[in-house]
Amino acid sequence: DVVMTQFPDSLAVSLGERATINCKSSQSIFFSSNNKNCLAWLQQKPGQPPKVLIYWASTRESGVPDRFSGSGSATDFTLTISSLQAEDVAVYFCHQYCLTPFTFGQGTKLEIK
């Protein structure tokens, strides 16, 4: 199985400041048939199912604010929130979706400082 490891486990950032979450996979999740990485970032707020923010490591899902961006390749990935808003308080997960079993990071809890 592909193990997804996120860091940090929790993060406190001031409003308007940048937040950065990292994710490392135990093996490359680069999909050679389309030259893309099978990595998504999910956001989960209390009482709700996870919601996809980013897929193919850097493609923003429709309707997601452009302050959210994803980067990285092969085994190392980053989610960046350029200017933290109050509504961004949530748990964030990285997730690989090309190799079964699909696997998820343990989550990073993002709070306001």
Added chain:
Amino acid sequence: QVQLQQSGPGLVKPSQTLSLTCAISGDSVSSDSATWNWIRQSPSRGLEWLGRTFYRSKWSSEYALSVKSRLIISPDTSKNQFSLQLSSVTPEDTAIYYCVRKTVFLDYWGQGALVTVSS
């Protein structure tokens, strides 16, 4: 707009079978471009993919090794839904269960159902 509506009991006794159903609107369980997945979430195990069913000229199902001997995921084309049956449950199976559509990625999630295994 795709919607997934989950139903099923919230309490199951140990050793019994956990059964959940996911009704699909806005897509077809027989779609040749989607797979229909079950994922659970608990504090101890995090987000865990359990398995999927899909149609590509014929029906197939695929399961996580951790539950393979106890799990059946099956479609019901007449009702446009799919279901999960997890047998011989223990308290370790207590979790929020989600049904999820995957096309490119896991794009539509059901609302989630908390299932508690307790006598």
